[in-house]
Amino acid sequence: MEPRDASKLIIEVFDADRLGKDKSLGTVSIDPSDLDTDEPRWIPLKGVKSGEILLNSQLLAPGQLPAGFIDDGQFDTVKPGNKDKSKKSISGEKSGKPDDYDGPLLHVDLIKAKNLIKSDMIGKSDPYAVLKYGDQADKTKVVKNNQNPEWNHRSDFIQDIDDNMPLVVEVFDADKLGKDKSLGRVQINPRDFQSDTPMWIPLKGVKSGEILLNTEFLAPGQSPSGYIDDGVFDTLEGVPKDSLGKAGGAGGRKSGILGDHDGPVVHVDLIKAKNLIKSDMIGKSDPYAVLRHGKQVDKTKVVKNNQNPEWNHSTDFDEEFGTPLMIEVFDSDKIGKDKSLGKVELNFEDLDASEPRWFPLKGVKSGEILINTELLAPGQAPSYGGEGVHEPMQGKSTVDDKSKKPSLSGGKKSGHLGDHDGPVVHVDLIKAKDLMKSDMIGKSDPYAVLKYGNQKDKTPVVKNTQNPEWNHSSDFDLLPENPSLMVEVFDSDKIGKDKSLGTVDIDPDFFDSSEPQWFPLKGAKSGEILLNTEVLAPGQSPSGYHGAGQPAGDTEDRRSSRPAAAAASTGKKSGALGDHDGPVFHLDLIKAKDLVKSDMIGKSDPYAVIKYGNQKDKTPVVKNTQNPEWKHSTDFDLDPDDDTNCMIEVFDSDKVGKDKSLGKIDFNPLDLDPRKPTWLPLKGVKSGELLLNTELLAPGQSPSGYDGQAEPVQGFRDDSRKPGSKSGKKSGHLGDHDGPVVHVDLIKAKDLMKSDMIGKSDPYAVLKYGHQKDKTPVVKNTQNPEWNHSSNFDLEPDTSAPLMIEVFDSDKFGKDKSLGKINVNPEDLDSSEPRWLPLKGAKSGEILLNTELLAPGQSPSGMGRDDLLDSTKGSPRDSRKSSKVTGGKSGVLGDPDAPLLHLDLVRAKDLVKGDMIGKSDPYAVLKYGNQKDKTPVAKNTQNPEWNH
Numbered sequence: 001m002e003p004r005d006a007s008k009l010i011i012e013v014f015d016a017d018r019l020g021k022d023k024s025l026g027t028v029s030i031d032p033s034d035l036d037t038d039e040p041r042w043i044p045l046k047g048v049k050s051g052e053i054l055l056n057s058q059l060l061a062p063g064q065l066p067a068g069f070i071d072d073g074q075f076d077t078v079k080p081g082n083k084d085k086s087k088k089s090i091s092g093e094k095s096g097k098p099d100d101y102d103g104p105l106l107h108v109d110l111i112k113a114k115n116l117i118k119s120d121m122i123g124k125s126d127p128y129a130v131l132k133y134g135d136q137a138d139k140t141k142v143v144k145n146n147q148n149p150e151w152n153h154r155s156d157f158i159q160d161i162d163d164n165m166p167l168v169v170e171v172f173d174a175d176k177l178g179k180d181k182s183l184g185r186v187q188i189n190p191r192d193f194q195s196d197t198p199m200w201i202p203l204k205g206v207k208s209g210e211i212l213l214n215t216e217f218l219a220p221g222q223s224p225s226g227y228i229d230d231g232v233f234d235t236l237e238g239v240p241k242d243s244l245g246k247a248g249g250a251g252g253r254k255s256g257i258l259g260d261h262d263g264p265v266v267h268v269d270l271i272k273a274k275n276l277i278k279s280d281m282i283g284k285s286d287p288y289a290v291l292r293h294g295k296q297v298d299k300t301k302v303v304k305n306n307q308n309p310e311w312n313h314s315t316d317f318d319e320e321f322g323t324p325l326m327i328e329v330f331d332s333d334k335i336g337k338d339k340s341l342g343k344v345e346l347n348f349e350d351l352d353a354s355e356p357r358w359f360p361l362k363g364v365k366s367g368e369i370l371i372n373t374e375l376l377a378p379g380q381a382p383s384y385g386g387e388g389v390h391e392p393m394q395g396k397s398t399v400d401d402k403s404k405k406p407s408l409s410g411g412k413k414s415g416h417l418g419d420h421d422g423p424v425v426h427v428d429l430i431k432a433k434d435l436m437k438s439d440m441i442g443k444s445d446p447y448a449v450l451k452y453g454n455q456k457d458k459t460p461v462v463k464n465t466q467n468p469e470w471n472h473s474s475d476f477d478l479l480p481e482n483p484s485l486m487v488e489v490f491d492s493d494k495i496g497k498d499k500s501l502g503t504v505d506i507d508p509d510f511f512d513s514s515e516p517q518w519f520p521l522k523g524a525k526s527g528e529i530l531l532n533t534e535v536l537a538p539g540q541s542p543s544g545y546h547g548a549g550q551p552a553g554d555t556e557d558r559r560s561s562r563p564a565a566a567a568a569s570t571g572k573k574s575g576a577l578g579d580h581d582g583p584v585f586h587l588d589l590i591k592a593k594d595l596v597k598s599d600m601i602g603k604s605d606p607y608a609v610i611k612y613g614n615q616k617d618k619t620p621v622v623k624n625t626q627n628p629e630w631k632h633s634t635d636f637d638l639d640p641d642d643d644t645n646c647m648i649e650v651f652d653s654d655k656v657g658k659d660k661s662l663g664k665i666d667f668n669p670l671d672l673d674p675r676k677p678t679w680l681p682l683k684g685v686k687s688g689e690l691l692l693n694t695e696l697l698a699p700g701q702s703p704s705g706y707d708g709q710a711e712p713v714q715g716f717r718d719d720s721r722k723p724g725s726k727s728g729k730k731s732g733h734l735g736d737h738d739g740p741v742v743h744v745d746l747i748k749a750k751d752l753m754k755s756d757m758i759g760k761s762d763p764y765a766v767l768k769y770g771h772q773k774d775k776t777p778v779v780k781n782t783q784n785p786e787w788n789h790s791s792n793f794d795l796e797p798d799t800s801a802p803l804m805i806e807v808f809d810s811d812k813f814g815k816d817k818s819l820g821k822i823n824v825n826p827e828d829l830d831s832s833e834p835r836w837l838p839l840k841g842a843k844s845g846e847i848l849l850n851t852e853l854l855a856p857g858q859s860p861s862g863m864g865r866d867d868l869l870d871s872t873k874g875s876p877r878d879s880r881k882s883s884k885v886t887g888g889k890s891g892v893l894g895d896p897d898a899p900l901l902h903l904d905l906v907r908a909k910d911l912v913k914g915d916m917i918g919k920s921d922p923y924a925v926l927k928y929g930n931q932k933d934k935t936p937v938a939k940n941t942q943n944p945e946w947n948h
Helices: none
Strands: 009-015 023-030 041-044 052-060 069-071 074-076 105-114 127-133 136-139 150-158 167-173 181-188 199-202 210-218 227-229 232-234 265-274 287-293 296-299 310-318 325-331 339-346 357-360 368-376 424-433 446-452 455-458 469-477 485-491 499-506 517-520 528-536 584-593 606-612 615-618 629-637 646-652 660-667 678-681 689-697 741-750 763-769 772-775 786-794 803-809 817-824 835-838 846-854 900-909 922-928 931-934
Touching (some): 009 900, 023 052, 105 127, 105 167, 127 150, 167 210, 181 199, 181 210, 287 310, 296 310, 325 368, 424 446, 424 485, 446 469, 485 528, 499 517, 499 528, 584 606, 646 689, 660 678, 741 763, 763 786, 803 846, 817 835, 900 922
Antiparallel strands (some): 052 900, 105 210, 167 181, 199 210, 287 296, 287 325, 325 339, 424 469, 446 485, 485 499, 584 689, 678 689, 741 846, 763 803, 803 817, 922 931
């Protein structure tokens, strides 16, 4: 919405008829500024004898959410909040933060105001406040007839730690007539107000008035820590302070530097305390603890009436070298200042162990706290989960189950303290055997430490065994100097230093092998470790291993025997290092044949390296064959304006020396026919061919598979899926598009002609709109397929461009035969009812089709059908009630950062009767300038409730 836009809002109500044109039940034409209020209004429909609609509108700043409306005296927020005004539950809206933003935030609590000036001649003011931070803005709700409003409003603003912008808060009196009057404003530096206690700030430019404000800078992912109001700590979500979650749950918050941090992290588990001093005259203390590391701070929950509290609290701090960890325990008092129950100051170098330790509190007669700390590399999960912890810490590895298979996805990421976008050394430390015994009584409690250059990782501790199974995975950034990998095994002791059970030093030449190997431990009388390593390209996933005693299928190497489905589940996404939301080049490298023999004895161990621009991926190694089957899928970010070729080179994997090339190919992805795998000869060698398939995918589109594939590619459409599902593939322009969209539901076909001599057809359909294209799945052996397929196409500038749909019979041999086609104008079908359309060029056959023209961001409203769910939410069409949150969002076709006009079309009453028999089936069409939206249809009523 343009700020000075004088466009009228037009709403017309129709009676949906299956036959003939829908009848109008009246219209309204209004100025949206007349409706910007918390109270919806009844507006009579013109051009008919009776009928009114209940409407609410609101002018929203960029990024602001609607504040809801009062319907029959009941305040209703868009995000359900606490409607009990006696509670300090913050019902205000989040503003200024897009969903994909993961940087620091400025969090503001605008709680209330007092002694505002009176600007109305009669009665009190109706105050609300506008908050501005840079070019971001938010607005509180309006409080009626009050000089001392309570807003309990919270806002989050995107924060740049390098700027020093002021926060501006201005209070207004909402007037129905004329311009809202200012009741004063404040301009503050948020950094001056970071505290657990909100502050009263006087309004400037007026005789009187103050606002109660609290601000807090939040690290990425950190939750607001709340504030103390009248001496009582209150969390922002209104959660009682004695009911916060256990460690590692939602209650444990991440504290840290406000900027992005990709260095090491100090992980702290503050488990419990004992024998705390008693500071209350009556009853026991209500202890909580505050943890500080440099400028970072975190706080545990409060435990009521207890001298031996159990907090089970976990927190992470960005490491500030040379700075100690300080923990102070307090007694939470409702009146007066909380009393200290003692504190400790700890050096992290003394604490990095797998066992928690008791530390006495200083400054008091008694009291101890049980804590554990660990220095974690970027992305590494904490390994501790010991006795006294009621629930596992987040990321804890469970080793009690000896049947557990190695989990490649759960492995910890250890590496450089900075960003790394190069290759990675992946290590699987599986198990050990015959470790020497270092304890006088019982067996050892072994764990292992892995070091690669200045990178480090650690396995969990396995209790009381000389043959531990760790099944632990680590990733290290590959270093240019390519040092050796060092693994040392220790016996974890509660008292004294952990004893070494031996070390191994692994040469880099052993890094890329498909078989785990046993390495003897040096410096010990006995002991071996089973280890697997692999060098991964950027973004590549580990291909797994065949471990000793571990089933790997019918063949010797699990990686060489993966079924066709592996192409989906293990297909790696390799590509640009940044985010990419454009088109994708999808490649299936299926197999090779007649590769040259490069080994003197035996056959080759071939794998392939795929390069596209600066993107790279690699297949697994297939052992001892000249005809490998990789069934490998990969995706590359595609630039439509770039004419880059794809290069594939096949190598023979050798344990000793450099891998030999078995030939390569260089081709343009656009030259290959999708769904038709093509054999391409390898160049530079006497023989060898590759079978591959390529497909260009629009953003969010899933690969459609290829002929001869045993199982569908991942993301392939389930035949039972209902139209309108959010998983419907987005086909369209290869670039970004923020204009209107043509939504198509191709539901089913009937009476298709038979093209096969034996059996029925295997029909699928291809949809084309301009230069955009999509395809349904194949339905086997039927002349009446149900596709239930949804597609979205960017609306072509030439709105008369036809939608073309052609049905084919999928044949394994030869060209797929056409079963007929149609050519329609989408605007001829924009309705709530699907229509049967006959196929041309065939003796028989019809398709059931529905289309809808959607404004930017609007969701499809579904379609009526006998047994088909109507809406994208899966609700039956007859009973669908669209909430304000799920109602279609229609808006400006251009600048997404412009202000928005938010409308709530709640309901209508006393509509004229448009049907001869029964009542009407009303829906409404909303138009504002060149923008358009539509409500769902309410069946058989003159008083519909749309809540749209």
